[in-house]
Amino acid sequence: MKRICWLATGGTIASRPSENGLVPGFTAKEMLEMVPNLNDYGHIDCYDIMQLDSTNLQPEDWQYIAGYIEKLYEQYDGFVITHGTDTLNWTCCALHYMLENLAKPVVVIGSQLTIEEENTDAKFNLNAAFAMASSEKIGVFAVCGGQIIEGLWAKKLYSEDMRSIQSINKMPVATFEGNNIKWNEYENPQVNGIFKVHSDLELKVAQIKIMPGLDSELLFNLAKMGYKGIVIEAYGAGGIPFAKDKQRDIVGAIEELSKQGVKIVCTTQCLFDGVHMDRYEVGIKACKAGVIPAGKLSVEAATVKLMVDLAKK
Numbered sequence: 015m016k017r018i019c020w021l022a023t024g025g026t027i028a029s030r031p032s033e034n035g036l037v038p039g040f041t042a043k044e045m046l047e048m049v050p051n052l053n054d055y056g057h058i059d060c061y062d063i064m065q066l067d068s069t070n071l072q073p074e075d076w077q078y079i080a081g082y083i084e085k086l087y088e089q090y091d092g093f094v095i096t097h098g099t100d101t102l103n104w105t106c107c108a109l110h111y112m113l114e115n116l117a118k119p120v121v122v123i124g125s126q127l128t129i130e131e132e133n134t135d136a137k138f139n140l141n142a143a144f145a146m147a148s149s150e151k152i153g154v155f156a157v158c159g160g161q162i163i164e165g166l167w168a169k170k171l172y173s174e175d176m177r178s179i180q181s182i183n184k185m186p187v188a189t190f191e192g193n194n195i196k197w198n199e200y201e202n203p204q205v206n207g208i209f210k211v212h213s214d215l216e217l218k219v220a221q222i223k224i225m226p227g228l229d230s231e232l233l234f235n236l237a238k239m240g241y242k243g244i245v246i247e248a249y250g251a252g253g254i255p256f257a258k259d260k261q262r263d264i265v266g267a268i269e270e271l272s273k274q275g276v277k278i279v280c281t282t283q284c285l286f287d288g289v290h291m292d293r294y295e296v297g298i299k300a301c302k303a304g305v306i307p308a309g310k311l312s313v314e315a316a317t318v319k320l321m322v323d324l325a326k327k
Contacts, residue, residue, distance in 0.1 A: 015056050015057055016055065016056030016057070016091045016092060016147075016148040017056060017057050017059070017089065017090045017091050018055060018056045018057065018058050018059075018090060018091065018092050018093070018094060018144060018147050018148060019058075019059055019061065019083075019086050019089070019090040019092070019093045019094070020042045020046070020058055020059065020060045020061065020093075020094050020096070021042075021061050021063050021079065021082055021083075021093060021094070021095045021096070022041060022042035022045070022060065022061065022062045022063065022064075022065075022095075022096045023063060023064045023065075023066060023068070023071075023075070023079065023095060023096060023097050023098075024038030024064060024065040024066040024067060024068070024096075024097075024098060025038060025066075025067070025068050025096060025097045025098030025099070025102075025124050025125075026098055026099065026124060026125055026126065026127065026128055027040075027045070027096050027097075027098075027123070027124055027125040027128065027129055027136045027139075027140075028040040028041075028042075028045065028065070028096060028128070028129065029067075029128045030128070030130075036128065037067065038065040038066060038067060039065070040128075040129060040130075041060070041062050042060035042061065042062055042096065043060045043062075045096070045129050045136075045140070046058060046060060048129055048130070048137070049129075049137050049140050049141070051141070052140060052141065052144050055144040055145060055147070055148040056091070056092075056144075056147075056148050058144075059090075061082065061086075063078065063079065063082055064078070066098070067098055067100075068097055068098025068099065068100045068101040068102060068105075068124070069098065069100050069101065071098075071101050071104070071105065073108070073215050073217055073321065075105075076104075076105060076108035076109070076112065076215070077112075077213050077215065079095065079105065079109070080108075080109060080112045080113060080211050080213060081211070081213060083109075083113065083120065083211070084209075084211040084213075087118070087209055090118070091118060091147075091148070092118055092119040092120070092121070092146075092147030092148055092149075093118065093119070093120045093121065093147060094121050094123060094140075094143045094144055094147045095120065095121065095122045095123070096123055096124070096140075097122050097123065097124050098124055099124035099125070099126065099158070099170055099178050099179060100170065102122055102123075102124045102156060102158075102168065102170065102179060103156065103165075103168040103169050103170055103179065103312070103314055104314050104318065105122055106122050106154055106155075106156050106165030106166065106168050107165065107166055107168075107312075107314050107315040107317075107318040107319075108318045108322075109122070109154045109165065110153075110154045110165050110166045110315075110318075111212065111318055111319050111322040112211055112212045112213065112322060113154065113209070113211060113212075114207070114209070114210040114211070114212060115205045115206065115207045115208060115209050115210060116152060116153060116154065116205075116209060117152050117205045117209060118152055119146055119147050119149060119151050119152060119153065119155060120147075120153070120154045120155070120165075121143045121144075121146045121147045121154075121155045121156075121157055121162075122154070122155070122156050122157070122165060123139050123140065123142070123143040123156070123157040123158070124139070124158065124178075124179070125139050126174065126175070126176050126178055135159065135176045138160070138190075139157050139158060139159075141190070141193065142157045142160065142162060142190035142195075143157045145190060145193070145194075145195050146162050146188075146195065149195065150202075151187070151200065151202060152202045152203065152205070153165070153202070153203060154166070155187060156168035156179050157190075158176075158177060158178055158179035158180075159175075159176045159177035159178070159179070160177075160189055160190050160191070161177070161179075161180070161181065161186040161188075161189055161190075162186060162187045162188040162189070162190065162195065163179065163180070163181040163186050163187060164181070164184060164187055164200075166311075166315055167181045167182050167183055167184040167312075167315075168180075168181060168182075169181075169182045169285070169312055169314070171285075182285055182286060182312055183286060183287070183288060183310040183312075185198050185199070186198060187200045188200070212322055212325070212326065214322075214325035214326070215321045215322060215325050216242050216243065216320070216321050216322075216324035216325045217321070218239075218240050218241045218242045218243070219241065219242065219243040219244070219245065219317060219320050219321050219324065220236050220241050220243075220244050220245070221244075221245045221246075221247065221313060221317060222236075222244055222245070222246050222247070223246075223247040223283065224246060224247060224248050224249055224253075224254060224255065224264065224283070227262075228255075228262075228264060229261055229262075230260065230261055230262065230263055230264055230266065230267035231261065233264070233267045233268070233271060234267060234270075234271070237271050237274060237276050241276065242275075242276060242277065242324050243276065243277040243278070243279070243320045243321070243324050244271070244276060244277075244278045244279070245278075245279045245280075245281060245308075245313060245316050245317045245320060246264075246268075246278060246279070246280050246281070246305070247281055247282065247283045247313050248280050248281070248282055248283065248289065248297075248300075249282070249283060249296075250282060250283075250284060251282065251287075251289055251290040251291065251293055251294065251297060252280050252282060252289035252290060252291035252294075252296075252297040252300065252305075252307060253294060253296040253297060254268070254280065254296055254297070254299075254300040254305065255296065256296065256299055256300075265296075265299050265300050265303050266303070268300060268303045268304055268305055269303035269304060271304075272303060272304025272305075273304075277306065277320060277323075277324065278304060278305050278306065279305070279306045279307075279308050279316050279317075279319075279320055280300065280305045280306065280307050280308055281308045281311060281312065281313045281316045287310070288308070288309050288310030288311065289307050289308060289309065291305070291307045
């Protein structure tokens with residue numbers, strides 16, 4: 015029988031009504047009692063490690079979650095993390111980069127309705143999550159609306175729809191139908207060493223969204239504030255504006271900051287296809303100035319990767 019660790023962090027799934035709206039309140043053990051068939055997937059141990067609306071999660075909370083997985087890693091065959099949907103993709107990306115040589119399934123799951131509401135999606139999502147956690151697949155995964163998604167490619171697209179979390183730029187790993195997982199093409203990643211947690215994060219990383227009229231002084235001010243990395247959401251395939259007017263010359267600002275050692279990564283404001291910065295002048299000039307293209311990574315994935323990478327140096 016598989017041994018599965020349930021780490022509860024709060025979120026809508028665990029929320030109860032209050033005078034200020036929904037707030038996390040149910041424990042993992044209480045939720046397990048409400049969905050007793052989850053025990054069919056294996057022996058489940060419950061740990062309530064925090065009770066937060068995921069809007070309030072911070073990078074230190076990713077470190078705390080990763081630390082729990084590190085501490086309990088040898089005791090369990092798989093992990094389920096119940097979580098709010100608002101920042102679920104952030105936590106998935108963080109764990110993807112923080113958990114090196116992960117050889118077990120870590121499944122992050124949320125819901126749009128609380129576990130006690132009528133027609134809730136919580137119980138269905140929990141079944142999918144525990145089915146995945148008891149499988150032989152390895153990696154970090156997100157579960158939502160019957161889809162099992164590689165965590166690195168998860169993104170919240172809907173604020174109300176039950177399929178709020180979707181897979182961007184990659185097919186879902188599987189779908190959950192009835193009580194069974196229907197696999198798409200997915201190969202376990204190669205594990206080339208012992209399991210290791212990269213707990214250090216560089217917190218001085220910011221995001222800037224390119225918009226018409228953006229003042230380059232904003233980037234310089236971030237550097238003055240001690241920021242070590244900047245992730246830029248560019249137009250289209252990676253278009254970043256340049257101009258003779260220094261105030262509007264974002265590429266020029268990037269060149270100056272790159273020389274100062276600030277790492278600048280480029281993603282796109284488009285949901286799909288990523289950046290292709292070898293196609294247009296506005297991309298080529300930015301790369302020559304020092305921009306690092308993020309490929310098909312989302313802005314969340316690129317940001318967390320930069321936080322982890324900068325902390326390693």
